[in-house]
Amino acid sequence: MAYELTESFRIAFEQLRVHKLRSVLTALGVIIGIVAVTLMGTAIRGIDIGFENSMAMLGNDILYVQKWPWFNVEDWWNYSNRPAVLTRLSEPLNRIIASTPNSELEVAVPIAGMSMTVKAGGNQLGGVQVGGTSADFGRIMVADFETGRLFTAAEADAGRAVCVLGYDVAHNLFPGRSALDQTVQLQGGHNFTVIGILARQGDFLGLISFDNQALIPLRAYNKFYGWRRGGELQVKVKDKTRMPQAIDELTGDMRRVRGQLPGERDNFSINQQDAFREELAPIRRGIALGGLFVTGLALFVGAIGIMNITFVSVKERTKEIGTRKALGARRRTILLQFLIEAVSICLVGGAIGLVLTFGVCLAVGRMMPSLPFQLSPGLVLIGLAVSVFTGVFAGFAPALGASRLDPVEALRYE
Amino acid sequence: MSAVAPAGPRPVRPVGDLVIAIEGVTKLYRMGTETIHALRGVSLEIHRNEYLAVMGPSGSGKSTLMNMLGCLDTPTAGRYEFTGKNVAAMSDDELAEIRNREIGFVFQTFNLLPRADALRNVELPLVYGGVRPEERRERARQALENVGLGDRVHHRPNELSGGQRQRVAIARALVNRPAIILADEPTGNLDSQTGVEIMALFEELYAQGNTLIVVTHEEDIARHARRIVRLRDGLIESDRTA
Numbered sequence: 257m258a259y260e261l262t263e264s265f266r267i268a269f270e271q272l273r274v275h276k277l278r279s280v281l282t283a284l285g286v287i288i289g290i291v292a293v294t295l296m297g298t299a300i301r302g303i304d305i306g307f308e309n310s311m312a313m314l315g316n317d318i319l320y321v322q323k324w325p326w327f328n329v330e331d332w333w334n335y336s337n338r339p340a341v342l343t344r345l346s347e348p349l350n351r352i353i354a355s356t357p358n359s360e361l362e363v364a365v366p367i368a369g370m371s372m373t374v375k376a377g378g379n380q381l382g383g384v385q386v387g388g389t390s391a392d393f394g395r396i397m398v399a400d401f402e403t404g405r406l407f408t409a410a411e412a413d414a415g416r417a418v419c420v421l422g423y424d425v426a427h428n429l430f431p432g433r434s435a436l437d438q439t440v441q442l443q444g445g446h447n448f449t450v451i452g453i454l455a456r457q458g459d460f461l462g463l464i465s466f467d468n469q470a471l472i473p474l475r476a477y478n479k480f481y482g483w484r485r486g487g488e489l490q491v492k493v494k495d496k497t498r499m500p501q502a503i504d505e506l507t508g509d510m511r512r513v514r515g516q517l518p519g520e521r522d523n524f525s526i527n528q529q530d531a532f533r534e535e536l537a538p539i540r541r542g543i544a545l546g547g548l549f550v551t552g553l554a555l556f557v558g559a560i561g562i563m564n565i566t567f568v569s570v571k572e573r574t575k576e577i578g579t580r581k582a583l584g585a586r587r588r589t590i591l592l593q594f595l596i597e598a599v600s601i602c603l604v605g606g607a608i609g610l611v612l613t614f615g616v617c618l619a620v621g622r623m624m625p626s627l628p629f630q631l632s633p634g635l636v637l638i639g640l641a642v643s644v645f646t647g648v649f650a651g652f653a654p655a656l657g658a659s660r661l662d663p664v665e666a667l668r669y670e
Numbered sequence: 671m672s673a674v675a676p677a678g679p680r681p682v683r684p685v686g687d688l689v690i691a692i693e694g695v696t697k698l699y700r701m702g703t704e705t706i707h708a709l710r711g712v713s714l715e716i717h718r719n720e721y722l723a724v725m726g727p728s729g730s731g732k733s734t735l736m737n738m739l740g741c742l743d744t745p746t747a748g749r750y751e752f753t754g755k756n757v758a759a760m761s762d763d764e765l766a767e768i769r770n771r772e773i774g775f776v777f778q779t780f781n782l783l784p785r786a787d788a789l790r791n792v793e794l795p796l797v798y799g800g801v802r803p804e805e806r807r808e809r810a811r812q813a814l815e816n817v818g819l820g821d822r823v824h825h826r827p828n829e830l831s832g833g834q835r836q837r838v839a840i841a842r843a844l845v846n847r848p849a850i851i852l853a854d855e856p857t858g859n860l861d862s863q864t865g866v867e868i869m870a871l872f873e874e875l876y877a878q879g880n881t882l883i884v885v886t887h888e889e890d891i892a893r894h895a896r897r898i899v900r901l902r903d904g905l906i907e908s909d910r911t912a
Contacts, residue, residue: 259797259800259801259802259803259806260797260798260800263797270785274785575781576781576783578781579777579781579783580794580798581742581766581769582740582742582769582775582781583769583770583775583794583795583798583842584766584767584769584770584771584795584798584799584846585766585798586762586763586766586767586798587762587763587766588763589798662743663742663743664737664742664743667742667777667781
């Protein structure tokens with residue numbers, strides 16, 4: 257049996273060698289199919305990894321109290337009439353949290369922000385997201401400091417003109433030198449001393465750069481840029497496995513702070529990163545379905561092609577089959593021979609497809625370094641397994657036909 | 671045992687064990703609505719170390735009988751025992767095993783694998799017989815040397831002459847030490863000089879103790895055999911020992 261197998265592989269590779277062009281053309285469908293399935297897998301994996309990285313920036317134990325919900329805004333007029341979430345709400349909210357026994361919530365941190373131009377020396381940078389916040393921000397922040405520190409509660413309460421810069425802001429305004437202890441000028445000509453620089457965080461879903469921000473004490477922010485437009489409250493939860501309870505508690509607390517009557521609709525939204533997850537699911541499903549459709553179609557067409565070429569191969573070698581049977585080849589030997597031949601073509605196609613996918617991944621990685629687009633070993637295995645399956649599927653009918661040939665007829669065939 | 675057949679009067683050999691026993695064998699083919707009686711009741715016994723020629727015009731049932739003897743086909747009715755085993759009741763795979771171990775085929779068109787060298791062609795029955803690779807190579811090389819092709823083992827069929835190709839095929843038929851060698855018009859595709867050489871090789875194999883069955887329509891070829899069976903219309907017309 258083992259020798260028959262090695263013989264079959266030998267014949268298969270001989271056939272591939274002799275019919276190079278024919279084999280590759282036949283394998284085209286499989287090549288496309290494998291490229292489709294592995295690219296799809298890689299894309300989904302890339303999205304997942306990128307998504308998780310972005311979610312990590314949000315923090316998975318943070319609830320966002322905002323005027324607008326992140327998704328599913330249908331009757332927007334109801335939302336636009338809501339009052340702004342004023343940052344000063346954090347004080348009563350924190351008092352309630354502190355006085356609630358066994359509270360699910362840890363702390364509420366106020367953040368107000370706007371986009372503005374920042375200057376330093378001769379350089380200036382537009383579109384920087386400047387946020388005013390309290391010293392409590394240190395308890396919820398996900399990013400690390402490259403150097404320096406966050407302002408202290410004393411600095412924040414005094415509204416001191418100190419700031420923390422995001423990675424890109426610091427390095428673009430002070431190319432080649434440290435921004436620490438330097439002075440930057442925010443919109444309106446207000447000077448701030450840099451006391452900390454954040455480590456690189458990357459893009460959020462490829463949309464917003466978290467490295468393009470700056471933090472100043474909320475009191476300074478309110479003084480220079482006003483407090484009426486409001487902002488948001490970021491509330492840290494004690495136990496992230498008890499999110500629903502935390503949301504219930506926070507909703508109640510917010511209604512109390514806002515003085516809402518029973519039966520009145522919430523005039524604020526509590527957002528969390530799960531909302532993104534829910535938004536992502538249909539996108540992933542869409543990619544998976546599209547990929548599977550293309551893969552299935554390509555593999556089906558490819559399988560038909562391989563079935564056809566295997567039928568041709570059986571026909572061409574009818575006399576050889578007769579000879580082999582006369583020399584003692586059993587049915588299963590002939591069956592295996594042609595099955596292995598079909599599988600070999602598919603494996604070659606699969607290998608070519610994987611090389612192509614690998615090339616595409618390299619190219620995408622070079623063009624968009626922030627995208628985690630990498631071919632995983634698991635996908636390579638899946639690609640090869642799909643190739644083998646296609647080969648068996650395509651080769652079975654012709655191989656069975658070959659194995660059942662009457663040796664007398666086969667020998668007589670010219 | 672001498673490698674070359676002695677010239678002059680041939681020694682009378684004691685007839686060996688029974689290899690093939692056929693009794694009342696018939697074979698019907700259905701061609702559309704017509705039924706063709708290829709064999710109409712043939713009985714034949716062949717013993718070890720016989721040299722037999724099967725003759726007959728086309729349509730005599732000669733090919734059908736050969737396929738039957740070679741276990742490529744089973745009879746419609748009648749008894750066929752090969753070294754005591756009932757062939758008529760065998761499955762395809764059992765027949766394949768008999769062909770592999772007990773029968774060496776020599777075809778008119780040689781039927782070598784074009785892309786395999788002489789050694790691999792000769793090895794093939796051993797591959798199907800499950801012989802280890804090293805032993806396989808050694809036995810194939812030996813068989814090629816026995817037919818005088820020890821220096822051609824790595825030549826492919828298209829690098830060999832017709833006579834050499836038929837020698838490769840004969841080496842392949844011999845390599846598994848079969849009970850019978852079944853040759854179908856072995857000189858049909860060769861010029862007469864080469865044909866004579868091949869028949870001399872058969873003579874040698876016979877002298878070595880092999881059992882030979884040659885199917886032919888040429889009297890010259892049949893004359894080499896010790897026993898000639900003539901078929902006509904699916905029946906044995908004559909069965910003479912020289």
